[in-house]
Amino acid sequence: MGFEFTMDSFNKVLEDISKNFIFYAPRRIPGKGAFSDTDVVVYQEVEGFGQIELDEKSRFSPKEVINPITQTLFYFNENGYTEPETNNKGIIIFCRPCDANSFKRLDEIFLNNGPFKDSYYESLRRKVKIFVIECVQGFENCFCVSMGTNRFDDYDAFIRVAEDRITCDVKDNLLPAFVKHGISAEMRPDFISENAVKVAIPDQVNKTIFTHEMWREYSERCIACGRCTVVCPTCTCFTMQDIFYEDNHKCGERRRVWASCMIDGFTEVAGGHDFRPDKGMRMRFKAMHKIYDFRKRFGYNMCVGCGRCDDVCPEYISFSNCINKVSALSREVNG
Ligand code: SF4
Ligand code: SF4
Known part of the structure:
Protein backbone atom coordinates (compact mmCIF):
# COMPACT_ATOMS: atom_id res chain seq x y z
CA MET A 1 0.00 0.00 0.00
CA GLY A 2 1.36 3.44 -0.91
CA PHE A 3 1.60 6.52 1.32
CA GLU A 4 3.05 10.00 1.16
CA PHE A 5 4.51 11.97 4.05
CA THR A 6 6.21 15.19 4.94
CA MET A 7 9.40 14.77 7.00
CA ASP A 8 7.41 15.67 10.10
CA SER A 9 4.59 13.23 9.48
CA PHE A 10 7.06 10.44 8.66
CA ASN A 11 8.87 11.12 11.93
CA LYS A 12 5.53 10.71 13.68
CA VAL A 13 5.26 7.23 12.12
CA LEU A 14 8.72 6.41 13.48
CA GLU A 15 7.77 7.81 16.87
CA ASP A 16 4.73 5.52 17.01
CA ILE A 17 6.67 2.47 15.86
CA SER A 18 9.57 3.18 18.24
CA LYS A 19 7.49 1.88 21.13
CA ASN A 20 8.22 -1.59 19.79
CA PHE A 21 11.25 -1.14 17.52
CA ILE A 22 14.80 0.20 17.48
CA PHE A 23 15.90 1.81 14.19
CA TYR A 24 19.32 1.31 12.60
CA ALA A 25 20.40 3.26 9.55
CA PRO A 26 23.49 4.79 7.92
CA ARG A 27 24.51 7.74 10.07
CA ARG A 28 27.26 10.32 9.61
CA ILE A 29 29.68 10.54 12.51
CA PRO A 30 31.53 13.88 12.24
CA GLY A 31 35.30 13.85 12.71
CA LYS A 32 35.59 10.07 13.06
CA GLY A 33 36.83 9.28 9.55
CA ALA A 34 40.18 7.72 8.70
CA PHE A 35 41.85 11.13 8.26
CA SER A 36 41.68 14.20 10.49
CA ASP A 37 38.60 16.35 9.96
CA THR A 38 36.82 13.67 7.93
CA ASP A 39 33.56 11.95 8.74
CA VAL A 40 32.56 8.33 8.57
CA VAL A 41 29.16 6.88 7.72
CA VAL A 42 28.27 3.83 9.79
CA TYR A 43 25.18 1.88 10.78
CA GLN A 44 23.97 3.16 14.12
CA GLU A 45 20.79 3.62 16.05
CA VAL A 46 18.72 6.60 14.86
CA GLU A 47 15.68 8.23 16.37
CA GLY A 48 14.37 10.26 13.46
CA PHE A 49 14.57 10.23 9.68
CA GLY A 50 16.69 13.39 9.66
CA GLN A 51 19.58 11.46 11.22
CA ILE A 52 19.82 9.08 8.25
CA GLU A 53 22.66 9.75 5.80
CA LEU A 54 21.21 9.47 2.30
CA ASP A 55 23.91 11.06 0.15
CA GLU A 56 26.89 8.82 0.82
CA LYS A 57 27.46 5.06 0.85
CA SER A 58 28.00 3.81 4.38
CA ARG A 59 31.56 2.67 5.01
CA PHE A 60 30.38 -0.26 7.12
CA SER A 61 27.43 -2.47 6.34
CA PRO A 62 24.31 -3.24 8.38
CA LYS A 63 25.56 -6.76 9.15
CA GLU A 64 26.91 -5.60 12.51
CA VAL A 65 23.35 -5.02 13.74
CA ILE A 66 22.66 -8.77 13.78
CA ASN A 67 26.26 -10.04 13.75
CA PRO A 68 27.95 -7.71 16.26
CA ILE A 69 31.70 -7.04 16.04
CA THR A 70 32.03 -8.35 19.58
CA GLN A 71 29.27 -10.46 21.06
CA THR A 72 29.21 -12.01 24.52
CA LEU A 73 27.69 -15.47 24.11
CA PHE A 74 27.61 -16.34 27.81
CA TYR A 75 29.06 -15.50 31.23
CA PHE A 76 30.56 -18.32 33.25
CA ASN A 77 31.80 -19.13 36.73
CA GLU A 78 32.77 -22.38 38.46
CA ASN A 79 29.09 -23.36 38.85
CA GLY A 80 27.67 -22.78 35.39
CA TYR A 81 26.86 -20.17 32.82
CA THR A 82 24.20 -17.59 31.96
CA GLU A 83 23.38 -15.98 28.64
CA PRO A 84 23.14 -12.18 28.40
CA GLU A 85 19.71 -10.61 28.60
CA THR A 86 18.36 -9.38 25.30
CA ASN A 87 16.22 -6.42 24.41
CA ASN A 88 12.65 -7.43 23.54
CA LYS A 89 12.21 -4.70 20.96
CA GLY A 90 12.17 -5.48 17.26
CA ILE A 91 14.77 -4.06 14.88
CA ILE A 92 14.10 -1.98 11.78
CA ILE A 93 17.04 -1.61 9.41
CA PHE A 94 17.01 1.12 6.75
CA CYS A 95 19.27 0.00 3.91
CA ARG A 96 19.84 -0.08 0.15
CA PRO A 97 18.78 -3.09 -1.97
CA CYS A 98 22.32 -4.58 -2.11
CA ASP A 99 22.55 -4.63 1.68
CA ALA A 100 19.00 -5.97 1.97
CA ASN A 101 20.10 -8.85 -0.26
CA SER A 102 23.15 -9.47 1.94
CA PHE A 103 20.92 -10.70 4.79
CA LYS A 104 19.91 -13.71 2.70
CA ARG A 105 23.63 -14.59 2.37
CA LEU A 106 24.16 -14.21 6.12
CA ASP A 107 21.14 -16.46 6.74
CA GLU A 108 22.67 -19.20 4.58
CA ILE A 109 25.89 -19.16 6.59
CA PHE A 110 24.43 -18.84 10.08
CA LEU A 111 21.20 -20.82 9.66
CA ASN A 112 21.48 -23.19 6.69
CA ASN A 113 25.11 -24.23 6.47
CA GLY A 114 25.20 -27.11 8.90
CA PRO A 115 23.14 -29.35 11.15
CA PHE A 116 22.51 -26.59 13.71
CA LYS A 117 21.25 -23.06 13.41
CA ASP A 118 23.31 -20.36 15.11
CA SER A 119 20.88 -19.44 17.89
CA TYR A 120 22.64 -16.16 18.74
CA TYR A 121 22.29 -14.94 15.18
CA GLU A 122 18.76 -16.32 14.85
CA SER A 123 17.52 -14.55 17.97
CA LEU A 124 18.53 -11.17 16.50
CA ARG A 125 17.65 -11.99 12.89
CA ARG A 126 14.05 -12.94 13.58
CA LYS A 127 13.42 -9.50 15.06
CA VAL A 128 14.49 -7.69 11.87
CA LYS A 129 12.25 -5.79 9.48
CA ILE A 130 13.80 -4.26 6.41
CA PHE A 131 12.97 -0.75 5.18
CA VAL A 132 14.61 -0.40 1.78
CA ILE A 133 15.79 3.06 0.75
CA GLU A 134 15.37 3.53 -2.99
CA CYS A 135 18.69 3.52 -4.87
CA VAL A 136 18.49 4.53 -8.53
CA GLN A 137 21.86 6.31 -8.93
CA GLY A 138 24.23 4.02 -7.04
CA PHE A 139 27.61 5.13 -5.73
CA GLU A 140 31.24 4.87 -6.78
CA ASN A 141 32.46 1.27 -7.23
CA CYS A 142 28.97 -0.30 -6.95
CA PHE A 143 28.32 -3.24 -9.27
CA CYS A 144 25.03 -4.58 -7.87
CA VAL A 145 23.40 -4.84 -11.30
CA SER A 146 26.04 -7.36 -12.41
CA MET A 147 25.42 -9.36 -9.23
CA GLY A 148 21.62 -9.24 -9.60
CA THR A 149 21.28 -7.54 -6.20
CA ASN A 150 20.01 -4.19 -7.44
CA ARG A 151 16.43 -5.37 -6.72
CA PHE A 152 14.93 -6.42 -3.41
CA ASP A 153 11.24 -7.19 -3.32
CA ASP A 154 10.91 -8.84 0.06
CA TYR A 155 10.91 -5.55 1.99
CA ASP A 156 8.61 -4.54 4.83
CA ALA A 157 8.61 -0.96 3.59
CA PHE A 158 10.15 0.69 0.54
CA ILE A 159 11.06 4.35 0.90
CA ARG A 160 11.61 7.05 -1.72
CA VAL A 161 12.90 10.44 -0.67
CA ALA A 162 12.35 13.30 -3.10
CA GLU A 163 13.01 16.83 -1.90
CA ASP A 164 10.93 17.25 1.23
CA ARG A 165 8.50 14.36 0.59
CA ILE A 166 8.76 10.70 1.50
CA THR A 167 6.72 8.11 -0.32
CA CYS A 168 6.49 4.53 0.88
CA ASP A 169 5.18 1.19 -0.18
CA VAL A 170 4.31 -0.71 2.98
CA LYS A 171 3.62 -4.42 3.20
CA ASP A 172 3.77 -4.95 6.85
CA ASN A 173 1.61 -5.10 9.95
CA LEU A 174 3.12 -1.74 10.92
CA LEU A 175 0.53 -0.36 8.56
CA PRO A 176 -1.66 1.36 11.20
CA ALA A 177 1.09 3.91 11.97
CA PHE A 178 1.45 4.67 8.24
CA VAL A 179 -2.32 4.98 7.77
CA LYS A 180 -2.60 7.28 10.77
CA HIS A 181 0.03 9.82 9.68
CA GLY A 182 0.23 9.50 5.88
CA ILE A 183 -1.97 10.16 2.92
CA SER A 184 -2.71 7.47 0.39
CA ALA A 185 -0.46 7.70 -2.69
CA GLU A 186 0.58 5.71 -5.73
CA MET A 187 4.04 4.18 -5.18
CA ARG A 188 5.91 1.83 -7.48
CA PRO A 189 9.45 0.93 -6.34
CA ASP A 190 12.26 1.68 -8.74
CA PHE A 191 15.72 0.09 -8.82
CA ILE A 192 19.01 1.02 -10.43
CA SER A 193 19.41 -0.62 -13.85
CA GLU A 194 23.03 0.21 -14.70
CA ASN A 195 26.26 0.80 -12.76
CA ALA A 196 29.40 2.44 -14.09
CA VAL A 197 31.33 -0.64 -12.93
CA LYS A 198 30.36 -3.86 -14.63
CA VAL A 199 31.48 -7.32 -13.67
CA ALA A 200 31.30 -10.58 -15.58
CA ILE A 201 30.81 -13.60 -13.36
CA PRO A 202 32.35 -16.75 -14.81
CA ASP A 203 29.77 -19.50 -15.44
CA GLN A 204 32.45 -22.17 -15.51
CA VAL A 205 35.58 -21.74 -13.42
CA ASN A 206 38.45 -23.78 -14.74
CA THR A 234 28.57 -10.88 3.49
CA CYS A 235 31.79 -11.80 5.33
CA THR A 236 30.95 -13.75 8.48
CA CYS A 237 34.19 -15.22 9.89
CA PHE A 238 34.74 -14.89 13.60
CA THR A 239 37.07 -16.10 16.32
CA MET A 240 36.32 -17.02 19.93
CA GLN A 241 37.77 -15.43 23.06
CA ASP A 242 37.42 -16.61 26.65
CA ILE A 243 37.95 -13.63 28.92
CA PHE A 244 38.81 -14.39 32.58
CA TYR A 245 38.11 -11.51 34.96
CA GLU A 246 41.11 -10.10 36.86
CA ASP A 247 39.44 -10.08 40.28
CA ASN A 248 38.14 -13.67 40.09
CA HIS A 249 39.84 -15.97 37.64
CA LYS A 250 37.02 -18.50 37.84
CA CYS A 251 34.59 -16.00 36.32
CA GLY A 252 34.53 -14.64 32.83
CA GLU A 253 32.75 -14.55 29.54
CA ARG A 254 32.98 -16.14 26.12
CA ARG A 255 32.90 -13.73 23.23
CA ARG A 256 32.91 -14.08 19.53
CA VAL A 257 34.75 -11.41 17.65
CA TRP A 258 34.98 -10.72 13.92
CA ALA A 259 37.97 -12.23 12.17
CA SER A 260 39.27 -12.03 8.61
S1 SF4 B 1 33.11 -8.72 -1.76
FE1 SF4 B 1 31.22 -8.01 -2.76
S2 SF4 B 1 29.74 -7.83 -1.05
FE2 SF4 B 1 31.80 -7.91 -0.13
S3 SF4 B 1 32.44 -5.75 0.10
FE3 SF4 B 1 33.23 -6.47 -1.90
S4 SF4 B 1 31.63 -5.89 -3.38
FE4 SF4 B 1 30.67 -5.79 -1.31
S1 SF4 C 1 43.53 -7.03 3.15
FE1 SF4 C 1 44.59 -6.60 1.22
S2 SF4 C 1 42.94 -6.52 -0.32
FE2 SF4 C 1 41.96 -6.32 1.70
S3 SF4 C 1 41.81 -4.09 2.05
FE3 SF4 C 1 43.74 -4.77 3.01
S4 SF4 C 1 45.31 -4.47 1.41
FE4 SF4 C 1 43.30 -4.40 0.38
Missing part, protein backbone atom coordinates in the same frame (compact mmCIF):
# COMPACT_ATOMS: atom_id res chain seq x y z
CA LYS A 207 40.47 -25.49 -11.98
CA THR A 208 43.70 -24.00 -13.34
CA ILE A 209 42.53 -20.59 -12.05
CA PHE A 210 43.27 -21.77 -8.53
CA THR A 211 46.98 -22.12 -9.27
CA HIS A 212 47.23 -19.33 -11.83
CA GLU A 213 49.95 -16.72 -11.49
CA MET A 214 47.34 -13.91 -11.47
CA TRP A 215 47.19 -14.23 -7.67
CA ARG A 216 50.89 -13.28 -7.36
CA GLU A 217 50.05 -9.63 -7.92
CA TYR A 218 48.06 -9.67 -4.68
CA SER A 219 50.95 -11.29 -2.78
CA GLU A 220 52.94 -8.18 -3.59
CA ARG A 221 50.27 -5.51 -3.19
CA CYS A 222 48.02 -6.66 -0.34
CA ILE A 223 49.19 -5.64 3.15
CA ALA A 224 46.81 -8.03 4.97
CA CYS A 225 44.97 -5.26 6.79
CA GLY A 226 41.61 -7.04 6.54
CA ARG A 227 39.66 -3.85 5.78
CA CYS A 228 37.98 -5.42 2.75
CA THR A 229 36.42 -8.16 4.87
CA VAL A 230 35.43 -5.94 7.77
CA VAL A 231 33.35 -3.68 5.53
CA CYS A 232 31.87 -6.55 3.49
CA PRO A 233 28.19 -7.16 4.23
CA CYS A 261 40.64 -14.55 6.13
CA MET A 262 42.92 -11.77 4.82
CA ILE A 263 44.93 -11.19 7.99
CA ASP A 264 48.03 -12.94 9.35
CA GLY A 265 47.36 -15.86 11.66
CA PHE A 266 43.82 -16.62 10.46
CA THR A 267 44.78 -20.03 9.06
CA GLU A 268 47.51 -20.83 11.56
CA VAL A 269 46.92 -24.07 13.46
CA ALA A 270 48.47 -25.74 16.51
CA GLY A 271 52.11 -26.52 15.83
CA GLY A 272 52.54 -23.33 13.84
CA HIS A 273 51.50 -24.52 10.38
CA ASP A 274 49.79 -21.81 8.34
CA PHE A 275 47.53 -22.99 5.51
CA ARG A 276 47.51 -19.68 3.64
CA PRO A 277 50.63 -17.70 4.61
CA ASP A 278 50.73 -15.95 1.25
CA LYS A 279 48.49 -12.92 0.68
CA GLY A 280 47.79 -13.92 -2.90
CA MET A 281 46.45 -17.26 -1.65
CA ARG A 282 44.19 -15.38 0.75
CA MET A 283 42.88 -13.15 -2.03
CA ARG A 284 42.18 -16.25 -4.12
CA PHE A 285 40.35 -17.87 -1.22
CA LYS A 286 38.23 -14.77 -0.58
CA ALA A 287 37.46 -14.10 -4.24
CA MET A 288 36.55 -17.67 -5.09
CA HIS A 289 34.39 -17.94 -1.97
CA LYS A 290 32.41 -14.89 -3.08
CA ILE A 291 31.84 -15.94 -6.68
CA TYR A 292 32.33 -19.71 -6.82
CA ASP A 293 32.26 -21.86 -3.61
CA PHE A 294 29.20 -20.23 -2.11
CA ARG A 295 27.37 -20.53 -5.45
CA LYS A 296 28.23 -24.23 -5.65
CA ARG A 297 26.61 -24.74 -2.26
CA PHE A 298 23.65 -22.36 -2.33
CA GLY A 299 23.05 -21.70 -6.03
CA TYR A 300 23.82 -17.97 -6.19
CA ASN A 301 26.78 -15.68 -5.62
CA MET A 302 27.77 -14.45 -2.19
CA CYS A 303 29.05 -11.02 -3.25
CA VAL A 304 26.29 -8.41 -3.54
CA GLY A 305 28.40 -5.91 -5.46
CA CYS A 306 28.30 -3.12 -2.89
CA GLY A 307 31.85 -2.11 -3.84
CA ARG A 308 32.86 -1.35 -0.24
CA CYS A 309 35.97 -3.55 -0.50
CA ASP A 310 37.15 -1.38 -3.40
CA ASP A 311 36.24 1.79 -1.49
CA VAL A 312 38.44 0.98 1.50
CA CYS A 313 41.50 -0.90 0.23
CA PRO A 314 44.58 1.19 1.09
CA GLU A 315 46.46 -0.51 -1.75
CA TYR A 316 43.77 0.29 -4.34
CA ILE A 317 43.15 -3.40 -4.97
CA SER A 318 39.93 -3.70 -6.92
CA PHE A 319 37.78 -6.74 -6.25
CA SER A 320 35.62 -6.04 -9.31
CA ASN A 321 38.77 -6.07 -11.48
CA CYS A 322 39.82 -9.32 -9.83
CA ILE A 323 36.49 -10.97 -10.72
CA ASN A 324 36.79 -9.72 -14.30
CA LYS A 325 40.30 -11.19 -14.51
CA VAL A 326 39.03 -14.57 -13.29
CA SER A 327 36.27 -14.42 -15.91
CA ALA A 328 38.63 -13.49 -18.74
CA LEU A 329 41.04 -16.28 -17.79
CA SER A 330 38.20 -18.79 -17.49
CA ARG A 331 36.97 -17.85 -20.97
CA GLU A 332 40.52 -18.17 -22.32
CA VAL A 333 41.09 -21.58 -20.75
CA ASN A 334 37.60 -22.95 -21.51
CA GLY A 335 37.86 -21.69 -25.08
